[in-house]
Amino acid sequence: MNNSLIIGQYVPGNSLIHRLDPRTKITIIFFFVFIVFFANNVPSYGVLIVFALTAMFTSKVPIRFIMKGLMPVWFLIVFTFILHLFVTKEGTVVFELGIFKFYSGGIIQGFAISIRFFLLILVTSLLTLTTTPIEITDGIEDMLHPLKRFKFPVHELALMMSISLRFIPTLMQETDKISKAQASRGVDFRTGPLKERVKAIVPLLVPLFISAFKRAEELAMAMEARGYQGGDNRTKLRELKITKLDIMGYIVFILVVAILFVTRMYG
Amino acid sequence: MRKALIEFRNVSFRYEENSPWVLKNLSFTIYENEFVAIIGHNGSGKSTIAKLVNGLLFPQQGEILINGITVNEETIWAIRREIGMVFQNPDNQFVGATVQDDVAFGMENRGIPREEMIKRIEETLQAVRMSDYRLTEPHRLSGGQKQRIAIASVLAISPKVLILDEATAMLDPKGRKEIMDTVSELSEQRGLSLITITHDLAEVVQAERVIVMNQGEIWAEATPREIFSKRKELREIGLDVPFVAILAEELKQVDVKLTKEPLNQEELLEELWTLHSRT
Numbered sequence: 001m002n003n004s005l006i007i008g009q010y011v012p013g014n015s016l017i018h019r020l021d022p023r024t025k026i027t028i029i030f031f032f033v034f035i036v037f038f039a040n041n042v043p044s045y046g047v048l049i050v051f052a053l054t055a056m057f058t059s060k061v062p063i064r065f066i067m068k069g070l071m072p073v074w075f076l077i078v079f080t081f082i083l084h085l086f087v088t089k090e091g092t093v094v095f096e097l098g099i100f101k102f103y104s105g106g107i108i109q110g111f112a113i114s115i116r117f118f119l120l121i122l123v124t125s126l127l128t129l130t131t132t133p134i135e136i137t138d139g140i141e142d143m144l145h146p147l148k149r150f151k152f153p154v155h156e157l158a159l160m161m162s163i164s165l166r167f168i169p170t171l172m173q174e175t176d177k178i179s180k181a182q183a184s185r186g187v188d189f190r191t192g193p194l195k196e197r198v199k200a201i202v203p204l205l206v207p208l209f210i211s212a213f214k215r216a217e218e219l220a221m222a223m224e225a226r227g228y229q230g231g232d233n234r235t236k237l238r239e240l241k242i243t244k245l246d247i248m249g250y251i252v253f254i255l256v257v258a259i260l261f262v263t264r265m266y267g
Numbered sequence: 268m269r270k271a272l273i274e275f276r277n278v279s280f281r282y283e284e285n286s287p288w289v290l291k292n293l294s295f296t297i298y299e300n301e302f303v304a305i306i307g308h309n310g311s312g313k314s315t316i317a318k319l320v321n322g323l324l325f326p327q328q329g330e331i332l333i334n335g336i337t338v339n340e341e342t343i344w345a346i347r348r349e350i351g352m353v354f355q356n357p358d359n360q361f362v363g364a365t366v367q368d369d370v371a372f373g374m375e376n377r378g379i380p381r382e383e384m385i386k387r388i389e390e391t392l393q394a395v396r397m398s399d400y401r402l403t404e405p406h407r408l409s410g411g412q413k414q415r416i417a418i419a420s421v422l423a424i425s426p427k428v429l430i431l432d433e434a435t436a437m438l439d440p441k442g443r444k445e446i447m448d449t450v451s452e453l454s455e456q457r458g459l460s461l462i463t464i465t466h467d468l469a470e471v472v473q474a475e476r477v478i479v480m481n482q483g484e485i486w487a488e489a490t491p492r493e494i495f496s497k498r499k500e501l502r503e504i505g506l507d508v509p510f511v512a513i514l515a516e517e518l519k520q521v522d523v524k525l526t527k528e529p530l531n532q533e534e535l536l537e538e539l540w541t542l543h544s545r546t
Binding site: 134162163165166169170173214215218219221222223224225226227228229233234235236237238239 | 318321323344347348350352354356358359360361362363364365367368371372373374375376377378379380381384385388404405406420421424
């Protein structure tokens with residue numbers, strides 16, 4: 001059995017950020033995404049960077065985990081920077097390289113966009129790094145609760161999410177088992193041309209799908225046998241609680257927003 | 268006279284019209300605090316019985332009464348409160364993200380207040396000796412441990428009957444024994460009726476009464492000891508006779524006089540050494 005298996009990127013811990021209610025974290029991040037686009041000068045970017053980095057250090061998540069989260073978007077950040085460098089033709093020419101002229105506006109614009117990108121990714125990955133998937137699910141369920149009045153299946157959605165999360169490791173173990181079984185019958189997953197390797201996945205996926213459907217059927221029956229009749233009249237074991245810490249979190253964020261707008265106007 | 272808890276009255280069932288009957292005119296009664304084993308080979312209709320009791324299926328003919336209430340669309344939710352079921356596959360009945368979430372699932376469905384849930388989780392996990400695993404995720408548990416959690420989550424809703432539907436079939440012999448010991452101990456403590464459905468004769472020895480199913484009908488209904496003595500007939504209907512019973516038979520053939528049918532190795536051993544001192 002694979003014991004190192006971690007769903008999502010959650011890094012266990014007990015920091016202030018870990019202890020925040022998932023709803024607080026989701027709300028703050030939601031507004032942060034908007035706020036980022038209001039920054040327009042060096043001090044205002046400074047405020048956002050200080051906020052994001054403070055949050056990062058408070059979370060006590062090792063830097064290498066955060067870097068791992070940034071890895072896939074690194075390319076995007078560099079690419080947008082270079083694109084702005086070539087395309088934007090504002091300000092003065094800083095230097096020339098053959099037929100290309102690089103403008104100061106391009107460099108500044110490139111930097112600004114890259115920093116925005118970097119901040120967005122950093123803060124959102126902090127959410128998944130410090131919150132278990134199940135907490136996020138609970139948070140979303142609670143926040144979508146008002147939609148219930150419009151017949152939106154909030155409870156069902158949350159249950160679906162939590163069951164899929166619970167079955168990811170199970171299905172991964174199963175995939176491992178099936179791929180070994182098929183490999184022992186001579187299916188080659190690792191070598192050969194790409195087309196052959198894609199073809200080799202078919203004998204892996206078919207049994208996996210069949211067993212997933214069988215599991216679904218049995219699970220549904222077990223749930224019914226245990227008295228599941230939908231979300232009405234249900235109590236919940238997991239409870240979300242807004243604490244003093246959350247109120248402090250909101251206050252800090254509101255102050256940051258206020259400072260941002262001050263620097264925006266006077267910076 | 269004990270109180271009847273589960274009553275089958277002339278029940279017939281088939282999965283689809285025109286397909287053969289899975290259960291044919293079946294009648295039996297299970298009483299309060301009783302430990303009954305239902306045994307039969309694959310396709311004998313034994314698992315269908317469990318699903319009928321719980322209202323997961325409904326019979327085409329006949330009537331099923333649980334605690335005096337007929338099982339039908341309106342009563343199933345009340346009836347499911349009284350009946351706890353543990354199924355065969357440990358993975359496919361584990362709903363929660365962690366052990367405590369799974370134990371809570373059945374209680375959440377019944378609208379039990381949170382404080383009560385926490386109390387009962389503690390209690391039931393202790394009863395199945397899994398207290399240290401309260402926050403563990405299912406993929407870090409063995410099959411036997413998952414089945415123990417399944418039993419805990421059933422106990423948490425304090426049912427009157429516990430049905431094990433091939434609950435040990437996917438476990439190794441050690442896990443199997445652990446589950447059976449846990450279950451029989453708990454049912455005694457809590458005054459539960461226990462129904463175990465199995466194809467493994469070795470699992471019925473602790474039962475008070477055994478119902479042997481064959482082709483949708485009751486083939487025999489007796490104590491484990493009586494059933495064990497019908498080796499030849501059992502083999503004919505496709506059941507594996509345990510090693511101890513085969514050994515006892517062979518011993519009888521060479522004129523070793525056993526006073527009673529041994530159910531396990533200890534009993535056979537007891538028989539043999541007392542026999543030696545008698546002669």
